[in-house]
Amino acid sequence: MQGTLSSRATSSAPSSETQRRRAIVATVLGNGLEWFDFTVFSFFAVTIAKLFFPTGNELSSVLLTVATFGVGFFMRPVGGIVLGIYADKVGRKAALSLTILLMAFGTALIGLAPTYDQAGIFAPLIIVVARLLQGFSAGGEMGGATAFLTEYAPPEKRAFYSSWIQSSIGFAVLLGAATGAFVTSSLDVSALNSWGWRLPFLLGIIVGPVGYFIRSHIDETPAFAAVSDEAKPKSPLAEVLSSFPRETFASFSMVILWTVCTYVLLFYMPTYSVRTLHLPQSTGLTAGMIGGVMIMCFSPVIGALADRHGRRPFLSGAAIAILVLTWPMFAWINAAPGLASLLVFQAVFGVLIAAYTGPILAAFAELFPTKVLSTGLSVAYNFAVTIFGGFAPFLITWLIARTGSNMAPAIYVMIAAAISFAGTRFIKDVKQRV
Numbered sequence: 313m314q315g316t317l318s319s320r321a322t323s324s325a326p327s328s329e330t331q332r333r334r335a336i337v338a339t340v341l342g343n344g345l346e347w348f349d350f351t352v353f354s355f356f357a358v359t360i361a362k363l364f365f366p367t368g369n370e371l372s373s374v375l376l377t378v379a380t381f382g383v384g385f386f387m388r389p390v391g392g393i394v395l396g397i398y399a400d401k402v403g404r405k406a407a408l409s410l411t412i413l414l415m416a417f418g419t420a421l422i423g424l425a426p427t428y429d430q431a432g433i434f435a436p437l438i439i440v441v442a443r444l445l446q447g448f449s450a451g452g453e454m455g456g457a458t459a460f461l462t463e464y465a466p467p468e469k470r471a472f473y474s475s476w477i478q479s480s481i482g483f484a485v486l487l488g489a490a491t492g493a494f495v496t497s498s499l500d501v502s503a504l505n506s507w508g509w510r511l512p513f514l515l516g517i518i519v520g521p522v523g524y525f526i527r528s529h530i531d532e533t534p535a536f537a538a539v540s541d542e543a544k545p546k547s548p549l550a551e552v553l554s555s556f557p558r559e560t561f562a563s564f565s566m567v568i569l570w571t572v573c574t575y576v577l578l579f580y581m582p583t584y585s586v587r588t589l590h591l592p593q594s595t596g597l598t599a600g601m602i603g604g605v606m607i608m609c610f611s612p613v614i615g616a617l618a619d620r621h622g623r624r625p626f627l628s629g630a631a632i633a634i635l636v637l638t639w640p641m642f643a644w645i646n647a648a649p650g651l652a653s654l655l656v657f658q659a660v661f662g663v664l665i666a667a668y669t670g671p672i673l674a675a676f677a678e679l680f681p682t683k684v685l686s687t688g689l690s691v692a693y694n695f696a697v698t699i700f701g702g703f704a705p706f707l708i709t710w711l712i713a714r715t716g717s718n719m720a721p722a723i724y725v726m727i728a729a730a731i732s733f734a735g736t737r738f739i740k741d742v743k744q745r746v
Contacts, residue, residue, distance in 0.1 A: 331531055335464040336476055338530045342412050342523045343457050344480035348487050349419040349446065349516040354579040354705065355492040355597060358586055359509045363427040364436045374587065375709055376436075383440055384447030385702025388694040393549055395452020396690030400548045400683065404460040404536055407686070409527045411449045411456065416520030418445035423513030455690030462677035463533035463685075468619060471674035475615025478669040482607025482662075485578055489600035491515065492582070497594040535682045548687035552680070556688055558738070559679035563692030565735025566676075569631055570669055571701030572728035576721050577661045578603050580705045581654070587709070588718050589649040599654035606662025607669075614670030623671040627736040630668035635729035637664070642722040675739050700728060 353360070361373035365380075391411075399407035421442035428435045457477050465473035491512045499508040545551040552560060578600060585596030618626050641660065645653045673689075680688035704724065711720035 332464050332473075334530055335461060335533075336473065338526045339408070339457050339461050340476045340480040340483075342408060342527050343453060343477055344483040344487070345516075345518075345523050346412055346415045346450070346453055347481050347484035349415050349513075351484060351579055352488040352491070352512045352516065353422065353443070353446075354575075355488050355582050355600070356509050356512070357583050357705070358593060359505060360439070363429075363505060363509070364425075364439055366428050374583070375706060379703070379706045380436070380439055380443055384443035384450070385698040387444045387447035388451040388698045388702070389691070391448035391451025392455060392690030392694035393451075393687070394448075396455045396687035397548050399452070399456045399459060399686035401544065403532050404456050404463070404686065405527065405530060405532050407452055407456040408460060409524055411452045412523035412527060413520050414449035415446055415453075416517055416523070418442045418449065419513055419516040420520075421445070423510050423517060451694045452690060454693050455686040455688075458673045458677055458689050459536075459682075459686040460533055462674060463535035463682065469616075470677065471618040471623065471671045472612060472615040474673035474677065475611045475618075475670040477673055478666070479608050479611040481574070482604045482609075482611060482666070484604070486601050486604030486608060488512065489582070489597045489604055493594050493597035493601065496592075496597060538682075544683055548684045549691070551684050552688045552691055556680060556684070560688060560692045562735055562738035563676050563679060563689065564696045565738070566627065566672060566732050567693050567696035568700050568735070569634065569725075569728045569732030570665075570672060571697045572704060572725055573634065573661065573665045573668070575701040575704045576708065576725055577665065578658075580708065580721070581658070583705065583709070584721065585649075585654060588712060589645065589654075591649055591651075591654075595651050595654065599651065599658045602655050603658035603662040603665075606659055607666045610663055610666035611670040614667050615674070618671030618674065623675040624736055624739060626667050626671050627675065627739075628733060630664050631729050631733035631736060634661070634664050634668070635726055635733065637661075638722045638725045638729070639719070642719055646718050679739070 357374065357377045360380075361377040365373045365376040367373050367376065395407050395411060398410070419442070421438055425431075425438040425442070426435050431438075454477070458474055461473045461477060462470050495508050495511055496504060581603075582593060582596035582600055585591045585599070586593050589596075614626055637660065641657055645657050676689050676692070677685060708721050708724060711724075712718060
């Protein structure tokens with residue numbers, strides 16, 4: 313009997329480890345492909361402005377385009393609540409499979425949409441509908457993906473496991489910037505405007521079947537499967553708002569810097585390099601690849617360190633570093649615009665963003681119980697992203713034009729860093745000595 317039990321224990325351990333590896337792969341690939349679809353729009357904002365919003369004024373066209381980018385964020389809280397509740401009621405696997413199909417459909421609409429010259433007012437309307445659909449999908453992705461990975465992770469490796477979600481976003485930035493740089497450097501302006509800009513979006517359509525296949529062939533998390541139907545709240549949203557207001561506020565405040573860094577220091581920089589620094593579009597996209605590489609490589613490293621030394625030192629330290637370095641770094645790229653300065657800029661902030669976001673999802677996951685984890689994360693994350701991230705490109709473009717100061721993005725990032733630093737003091741620090 314003892315031999316039988318020993319044999320079962322031995323055989324079940326590899327199976328459990330295999331399931332964990334599959335969970336990481338399925339979440340990282342699916343999340344990376346989904347964020348590639350959602351963010352590639354920002355890399356082609358200048359081109360899309362000319363084709364879908366031809367107002368006759370370049371500034372107005374760009375403002376309309378970045379506003380359309382922000383429109384998708386109106387649906388983020390809606391998608392976060394609906395899909396977060398769905399994940400807490402039905403399961404993480406079902407929610408993650410649905411989000412990736414919705415994202416692929418929205419991306420297909422953009423890639424196949426007729427331009428303003430071809431369809432008139434219907435062209436920008438199609439783009440707006442596509443962005444709303446993408447926003448709804450993205451709203452449910454982060455909460456579901458975080459719940460899925462942290463529930464699969466061993467307690468002593470929770471930050472390391474969840475850091476792979478941020479690493480996959482770095483991969484999405486790298487893939488989007490690389491695709492954009494290849495297209496813009498390989499094609500002349502005429503070819504780029506006529507069909508070249510569509511290539512990244514058409515590539516993104518592959519996300520649907522590939523991502524759905526990956527996610528539909530994984531097992532539900534053991535933690536969620538262990539929660540009985542009786543233990544699940546009738547309204548996860550009401551439970552979050554009534555029982556976990558402090559935890560929700562702490563998560564919300566910390567997401568502010570995360571989202572501002574992502575949408576200002578990464579996704580907006582190609583537009584900033586063209587309009588403000590007067591550099592070729594390929595230069596900004598090439599530099600953006602470095603930021604993606606830094607985040608992709610360093611997020612798991614920081615996550616592993618945060619499991620040993622705690623979440624708060626990295627969260628607070630990175631927030632302070634971003635607060636201190638943002639102004640001089642923006643001043644430098646304006647004084648010496650070029651590929652070299654942009655590469656250093658993206659490398660520095662890529663590492664700092666990785667240091668801030670590597671442990672952040674583990675910190676969030678330790679604030680909410682399993683029965684409302686996806687809903688709690690989705691609410692805090694998506695409201696902060698909508699308010700501070702979605703319309704950041706629009707606000708910054710408008711502020712630069714209004715004030716004549718190229719330092720508007722720096723001020724925005726510094727304010728976010730100060731707020732989020734305060735938010736990091738609300739969390740309970742968790743660390744595992746191994």
